[in-house]
Amino acid sequence: MSSEMMASVEPGQPLLSHETSVWRAALRQCAEQLESSAALLLRDREANLNIHAPTEAATGKSEPALAEVLQNIERVAGLCRLFGARRAAVFCADMAALFTQLVRTSDPIPTATLELAGVSLLQVTRFLMDLRPPVSDAEFDVATLNALRLAIGKSPLPPPRSGAPAVQDGPWNACHAPDIRALLLQRVRGAQAILGQTSGAVAPADELSSEIAPELSCELRAISSVLQVLGPQWFGFIDADDCLDAGQAVVLLLGLELQLSVSPCPSNCPSNCTSASPSAGRLPAVDCLLLDAQQQWRVLASQRLTTLVLPLAEAPLTQGAISERVGIEFLALCQSLQLAGDVELGLAPRDEWPLLLAAGVRLARHLLCWQRVAISMDGGISPTLAMRGRQLLLRLQLHALDCLSPENLPPTPAWRRQLTQTLIRDCQHFERLQRTVWRRRLAAEYSPDAELLCTFKEELRQTLILLERSLSCPQGDALCTVVARLAQNALVIGEVLLHEVLEAMRQLLTVLLERQASVGAEDLALLESLREQLLGRMHEQPSLAEEALVSLQALIGRRMAHLQAQPHADITDVLVDVTPATTLNAAAAMVAEKRMDGGRAAQTRVAITQLPVYLAQNIRELLSAAERLESRADFATLNRVLIVELRMLATGARALQVYRVARLSAVLAELHQALAVPMTAAAVIASDITADSSPDPDLLVQLVEAHRLLRRGLNQAAARREVDNPRDIIAGLYRRLDQWQTPPLLAATLASPLRGSESDWHFQHNAECYHDFRREAEELVESIESDLGALLSGAAGAVSALLPDKQHDKLQSILHALHTLKGNARLFACERLAALCHRCERALLAAKDAVRVQPGAVAEIDRAVHYSSGRGVQPHAGAFGQSRAGPLCPLGTLPQMAPLVSELRAALDELPLAASAPTVPLTPLPPEHSIAIPAASLQRIAALVGSARTQVRAALDVLQSCRHEPDAARLSLLEDLLIEQERCVVQLDEEVAGSRLVSFSRVTPRLQRLAGRHSNQLDRQLRLRVQNDSLLMDRLLLERLVAPLEHLLRNAIDHGIEPLSVRRACGKTDGGTVLLDMQERDDQLVLELRDDGAGISNDALLACAARLGMADSEEPPEQRLQWVLLPGFSTRTQATQDSGHGIGLAMVNSVVTALGGRVEVESTAGIGSCFRLLLPRWDIASKPV
């Protein structure tokens, strides 16, 4: 001991933290206890010094005192060991022996011995009072020790070698408080190390082997004594002797580690006094967590931890495995921890999270894997593995709890790092061990012989070729299947590590599939390197080194973690309007509710994982009902079942993001609904459903086919394969619906003649607009003619001059042109032209289907053409397919198209060249118009008129009599009658006015339907919300507004809402929102259609302006937006079937202008657009009808 050293320690009291001062106090208390008890004992002994044999009573009295002294000494010894004061510890042990000797011996004790005991006691107390272990320890030099040893009859220690190394002062020399916690942890870890040496060799239920047991017991005793000194209020006491069972020791030690690392300052935790061992009851740390009521998730996590710890602690080692549930729970916990990491609650340092979690997830996966092996391999799990696994699990929990701990006492970073490293090392060790065990078992199970290996190699070769091919055009599900197969085969030949890597890859791909994300370049690179490894394996090259695979596994793991860190795409809205009145069960309602509450992402995930179960519960009903459709009996009942099930399925599938299934089931539900409710207006259906209420065979065939596709799609989705695209079937079903739903729904709801005369008041347009339409119509008809000519020239020569796909292209382009022409013609009220187009279109479509589907359908085109060859007969949709001619060559029917097209040309030529032509209406109102008045209203009106008439008659009578002799009484009677009559007229007025006002909500379903269907056709996800649609407005006004609104809606879907991929790329929600809001402001009616789509790009505006040669491109941006209302102005360079011609918005504008209102456009590129229609509220109401 050098003087400098003393100087460096001595100056002043070190700055003590609160915790340290508590410990100091504890130490002092311990010293005092020791001193008082020992002093008592010594005094007693001294008093009886001369008595040769102590009396029985004296012995009886001194034994408890001795026990107390010994216990105290033991504690001190433990402390000494903890602080590394080895000599002091030895000294203590010797002192304990001395005291025992003092008390128990019957010989007279020499005074020197008593003095020695007193001196040694003083020495120990001083040591405790001024605890600077290395320095203090040095005071117990060999001479002191030897004096004690001599007294108890031990051989003296050899004298110290000269030049012994100077005592290192360690952490005690600075102003730092001794980190007793860390020291304790070291100790605990030491004990674990001892246990770890044994665990390889211990049989499950064994006691610890004899050479380990004393050592471990000693360690435990030291720890427990320290804990006792540091206050029972902190940990309670641990009975070291109870801990000799290996399993318990593991649990105990880890429990200790756990407590040491998370338990807050000792004095703050009085509630812990009672907990006897960490595995019994709820963990104190968990209690602390529970106090933190604001952090709900913490409570949840800690509860889960508790439930995990308990079965672990209770499961006797003999039973081997932890239940699978625990494994799953654990995995869930890891995930929630990861979630918590996202929440950023200022927990663990961020840079350690990934490392820790990666280890945790890996471990959890392995535990699951291990469970599976345990289960599948029948035989119990190897005890070594079980022990290791449990150790790891507990350690990981410790980590987890550590991360969850309230912020008041974060363990030192160094400690944390050390623990992480230990964890990772343990993990690796565990994995290796597990692999070995597994390989051995697999080899025993599969016993791969030459034949199997040969088969494997051959299959590997082929699968690799397949993989290579898949890589060149990556498709998630195909890759997934290939990888899964490789993984399974790797297991057959005992390549466990390879299997794990492949499994990880498969899981990665599955996650991608589940999220409907495409396989990225990163994943492809991973697959490529996997392929290389496998190639190496095939050629028996050493390149299949373990390291390479392990690093590959790490890469896959990292990618997975990255993927999981990304926010999951949320549930998009359900397109099909689900009526709550229908018997949707709770599951669907729940889904719908979830849909409303978009914010709870975590719950959404739950919904996604749980939904297959809900779907499955009903799927049997659905399938069997669909099965029996073919038999046709009992159609109505089946239909009802199907409507419900299909709606549920649509909702569920959309929530699962299996859009194709959702779409198909939505259409089917709509179709079945239509079959179930024969609407009077749609008389067509009635003819479809014959007397025995089963639909016509064609429809049934179509339905069954659709159901088959749906079932297939469901299975594909369940197997995580790509679902077949149901586009064609959906289109077919929609065609059916379209057939039934002419006349349009609005006609049924508003009972106004929308169809019919060319002089339809429906559209008002200005001259420019009309001119554009006329010009385009010319072009379209020309293109139709030329295409048809090309087709015909092929067909006429009996040998088609065109290749089949060319034919198809031509047909397609004709269809396209027809559709466009039809749409435009409708907009401009050229109903004849539109009807013609429709007929042509249908004929062609039938022809096209016939080429693809069945020759029988060709009859339809024949019929259609027959119908459409003029005569203006409205084709009766239900009549289709009733008479069937023999199969014709589809192209053979094309010549019959020619008259149709020439008729088209004729109709076009009939159209006036300019809007000023007399046949095109310019006046806003047609000369004749009718409106529907509710019957009740009509009755009231009739009654009013009747009473008015009788009053008039009475008044006339009175007036007549007044002529002869006018008197006051008669005059007053006349006055009464006139007043009464006026009241009648006022009522009549009100009634008439009232019957003209209707609620906007009448057309809401129609708009919803349009939105659903249109977006379905264009593969867009969106939801139309209509607000305040209870607003009343004039019936005529509403009728006129429907078309512009429909157009605006279509426009929003077409131009506004982006495709799914684009939306995701922009970071928008999957489903777009179109909001239709309306309100009354003063005298104005404001209808606002707002979407959250792409908006109108300024560049596109300018480009189009340039194209049109508009000079005033210097206008301010807000003004430029108004350009879109100009005829011919379209920001699209490519027109589609429905839009992009620059006509629609111009039409909207002209309609609104004609109604005395105006259109306002607002848009922000990338955010969305808003079209606002401002209309004078009174316009039509004040005008005569």
Add this chain to the structure above:
Amino acid sequence: MARILLLDDSPTQTLYMQRQLQRLGHEVCHVGALSEALGLVAAEVRPEADAEIGAEVKSEPIDLALVELTLLQDNGFDVGLSLLRAGVSKVLLLSGARRETDDIWAQALGLQGVLSRPLTAQRLGARIADVLAGVQTRVQPGVQTRGRTDVQ
């Protein structure tokens, strides 16, 4: 002793399964695709078709079909349904990548369930015996309860 139809397109797995099943004392006929399987089943339903298929096909009924869930060209659910429709009474799916919902889904479709790899002779034997005896294996209860609590 039962007649088992094995449908898998992986030769390695097929070979292994064939061995295992034979070791368990079952008669195995193995096919690589649904069409083959249907041909086989049809031959049993209509014994006169024996001649078309070949003499080696016996016309005893198939007791159980084991179908791989992830086939390269198809998926096991569909195949299983088709087999059921064609007259096979029991279908058990085999899967290497087990998911919780597979069992539920399979049973909803009327299949006997999903058997997950790695398989041991013992487990395979027990499950096949169960299925043949008509014991429906329940879906893991732990999985379900967890799901329920999570939803709440």
